[in-house]
Amino acid sequence: MREQVWWKKWMKKFREIWYIIARNVFLLTNGIIALVVVLLLLFGDIESGIFLGLILVINMTLGLGQDIRAWYTLQRLQLLTAPRVVRVLPDGTEESALTEEIEKGDKLRLKTGDEIPCDGTLLTSQSLELNEGLITGESASFPRQAGDHILAGSIITAGSGFLMTDTVFEQSRIARMTEGIRDFSVNESPIQKAVNRVVRYSGYILMGVILFVVGRGFLTDASSVVIIKNIGALTSSLVPQGLVFALTLLFAYGATHLYKRNVLLQEVNATEKLGRIKNLCMDKTGTLTENKPIVERMEIPEGTTSEEAKKYASLYIGGSGDSSQTILALKEFVGNLHFSDEVVGTTSFSSWHSYGAVEILSSKGETNILLVGAGEYLVPHLTNESEKEWFADIEKREVTQGKRIICLLRAEADHLPENLSQSKLSFIAIFVLSSKLRPGIGEAIAFFQDRGVHIRIISGDHPETVRAVAKMAGVKHCDRVVTGMEMQSWVEKDFFERAREYSIFARTVPEQKEKIIEALKKDGFTAMVGDGANDALAIKKADLGIAMFDGAPATRQLASVVLMNNSFTALPGGVELSLSIIKNAEIFASLFFGTALSGLFFFLGVSLLGFSFPLTPLNITLINYFTVGFPGILVSYWTIWKVEKVSSPSMGRFLEKISPFIILSAVLQALVLLVIFLLSPESMKSEESNLWVILAWSGIGYIFFLFTPAFYRGSLSLTQRRDLVFLSFLEILFFIFIFQVPFLLRFFEISETSLVPGFFSWPIILLGIYGLLQYGMVFSLRKYPSIFSRGKFEEAK
Incomplete structure (x- = not known):
């Protein structure tokens, strides 16, 4: 069985790597x-076919290597939060085991907050309650007794117990339900959705362009090699396919550096x-406040x-088996007292009924x-009115100061009562x-509220307690309070x-949290943001x-983000x-789309x-x-563009924000390229590759890269500015070097006959004009964004 588990583990990794290769x-x-490579070889242009094929293999190899490296890095980080359970060995000792290490017939010790790793049968149940929301979609929790069969994916919301597994995870019901979905389904971010849509539509446009090129080639009796090269050149320039890969690397970089924070x-x-x-x-306890009450x-x-x-x-602490921070605080207060009384039964505390109970049999045979x-849930069942008034006075005094009240x-x-409707209670x-x-x-x-983020506290505590703590933390609109009891009629x-x-949701139960988030x-x-088992489904439901x-x-496993220092301040x-x-x-999208x-x-x-x-x-x-490759290297070298200010979240869409700048810049670039093409010597216009256009487009792309971050309010340090000047100088030398090496000229299909004295003059003059126009456009769009974007330029979606 162990070999089968490892085989499936490696098969899963193989499928993930195969998915990376495929994309x-x-x-x-x-x-x-x-x-195009195959056709060039078939039609006799062997050299062009080999060179282009070599470029294709190099590009795929580099992309694949970087993608696998990013995947491996994230895999190592995710091991830190991999779900573990306590396995009881035959000799009675216990060990922590990963889900994929659990085998059929293993005995597991379960506690509140665990996610069941495998289908199995409960051996014992100490007021154990399960939520099967991940399987059934229902938010409610239900008690489970010894002998009950429970399913993998269920979350223990109260109590504890022991489980005997009768499957491994891969054979469980939830694994079969999600097979083929969990590993490869992607919850795309807004930028990913926008980029994938553009790439898809670019493919449609490319198909139309190819049909046009082929049709026009036949009508003008162009050679097959020229038609094929035109198709290859347009394919390389019209579809921003590399942007998908660039975004993946950018996000992976962010994940790695966020871990350092x-x-x-x-x-x-x-x-x-x-x-x-x-x-x-967010919840109050553990998020706004420390998770260790006193x-x-x-x-x-x-x-x-x-x-x-x-x-x-x-007696309650010892009999309940509850290890929550609240009970641990009570234990520390009362001390380690020992009595001979026997615990007969328990009802574990849960957010659904807001109390816990134990049945104690004393040494004298008395039941307590x-x-x-x-x-709020216990006091209405008091039989003594004076005790109700006594409690009300204490509650009124304490909750307004942010204190919590726990009643015994x-x-x-x-x-043990099944419910409190017929119970007669008295205070201890x-x-x-x-x-x-x-x-x-x-x-x-304050950081989030300054950005326009609305902070909302969703808690199971008393509304006045939550309001007082939220006010002390600086949360705005603390007077906007609603309770779970009021929401019951919603x-x-x-x-x-x-x-x-x-802004404040108090005395809520988990199913209400889920509805609020939705x-x-x-x-x-x-x-x-949450930490308890009762937050699990709300965390899963959130964006x-x-x-x-x-x-x-279970909550940690369902979350997209885990705060390693357990602090919201991270x-x-x-x-x-x-x-x-x-x-x-x-910036990347503007470079590729532009x-x-x-x-x-x-x-x-x-x-x-x-x-x-x-x-x-090969010209392309x-x-x-120069247009997307070297700028990408620069961004990687600098690791990231810094931002001048922390802005507020925008309602504008990603494409709506960047499109005007890209479209205007692309029109300007195309006009400059067209003028340069028309001014080029007549002999160049009829050649497969126009040297003036190659020079101009390379320069335009690099100038566009220099101005794009300024438009998006990226900022550079003094060191980075010096690096930019130095690297720009190296780029010019590299470009000149290409024109001095015959092999490189042949490799990139640049005709040596075009290298006549003064061939740089007009392109350089027009590049200077383009640079001035691009600078003017960036300045205008930054100073008067509403003219071009209806006010949506300032912030990112």
Whole structure:
């Protein structure tokens, strides 16, 4: 069985690598270029076919190597959050095991927050409750008893127990349901969606262009080799296929560097999504405050002694098996007390019924039913009105200061109640707990609110407690409060219409959290930060799920982002880097789209004037080096363009933001290229490759790269500016070097007969004019964005 598990593990990795190979090799542009290579060889242009084939293989190899490297890096990072469970060995010892290491017949110890790794049968259940929302889509949790069969993918929301597995994960129901989907389904980011759409439409345009070239070739009796080379050149210039690969590397870079800021990404495109947040939802405990509350004091009613209250509290703590931070705080307060009383039964605490209970049998044979939970759910069942007033006074005083109230009560019953409707309760004690605000939480909240992000607190605590803590943290609109009890009367329409009106959601249950997130997504990109098992489905539902590293394993596994230092304060740094990644993506997209569009407009121009496309595939290879290749190297060398300021999330779409600048720039570039082509010597106009156009397009592309970051408000350090000047000088030397080496001229299909004295003059003059015009365009678009974009230029989607 162990060998079978490892075989399946390696088969999974092989499929992932094969997917990477497929997305780098089996592309439209690669297919057409490969066909061009074959046709060139068949029609006798052996040298051009070999050189072009060599370029194709080099490009695919470099892309594949970088993509596999990025995949390997992310795989290593994701191992840090891989789900683990406790396996009980035959000798009774325990070990931590990965999901894929679990075998049929293993015994597992389960606790609150675990995700069931394999189908199996419960051996024991200590008030264990399961949520099967990942399998069935239902949000409710249900109790499970010993002997019940439970399914992999279920999340333990309360209690504990032991499980005997009867399958491995690959044979479980959820694995069969998601087979072929989990590994390769991609939750695309906004930029990825836009780029893939453009690449797809570019392919359609290319098909039309190819038909035009072939038809025109036959009508003008052009040679087959010329037609084939035109097709290859237009394929290389019109489809920005390399942008998809460039974005993958950019996001992978972001994931690697975000980890250095204690932000671990489990989806590579979460790099971008961090910068898209409009609604940021979070729990109070563990996010705004530290996840280690302390008990400030214990209040007891008349007739109860402090020793008696601590005794019953200790009995509940020992009998419940609850290891939550709240119970650990109570344990630290009452101390390690030991009694001979026997625990007969338990009802584990869960967010669905907001209390836990234990049934204790004393040494004298007396039965005590002890309950611990939130006052709102327990106090209505008190039989003593004076105790209700006593509780109300304490609650009113404490919750307005951000304190939590935990009640310990006794029920008059012979066994654990199934519900509280017929219960008669009396107070034993009230515990007042407090949690410190996380260091730096105020600055983190201010960072997001300054960007226009709406902070929303979704908590199970008392509304006044949540409001007080949120106010101390600096959350705006704390007066906009709604409770879970009020939301019980809401229908689906109410959630979509009213959820956006509130900043504080108190006393909520998990299914309400899920509905709130679903409704807020209609209002804008929504992120959810949480750590408990009751946050799992809300995190899965959000546009971006964010979990704490020390949180529930199931919650951590479902999240796209994991905060390795368990602090919300790590997010601002992640968002700043994400915004820089978005700016870099805009720069990359502008370079690729601008080159493709200028190529299309130039092709249309020369075609309307009755000329053939004056470049070959190898000419385009040289041009692409200066227009998208070398700029990409520069961005990689500098690691990232910094951003002048942290901006607010925009409602504008990615393409709407970049299109005006790209289109105007492409028109300008195509006009300059067309003028240079028309001014070139008559002998060049009839050649397969026009030297003036090659020179001009290479220069235009590099000038465009220099001005593009300025338009997107990228900024360079003084060192980077010096590097830019130095590298630009090297580029000029490299270009001159090409024209001095006969082999390189032949390789890039540049005719030596075109190298006559003064052949640089006109192209250089027009490049200077183009540079001035491009600078003027960038300056105008930055100073008066509304003229060109209806006000949508300033921010990134």
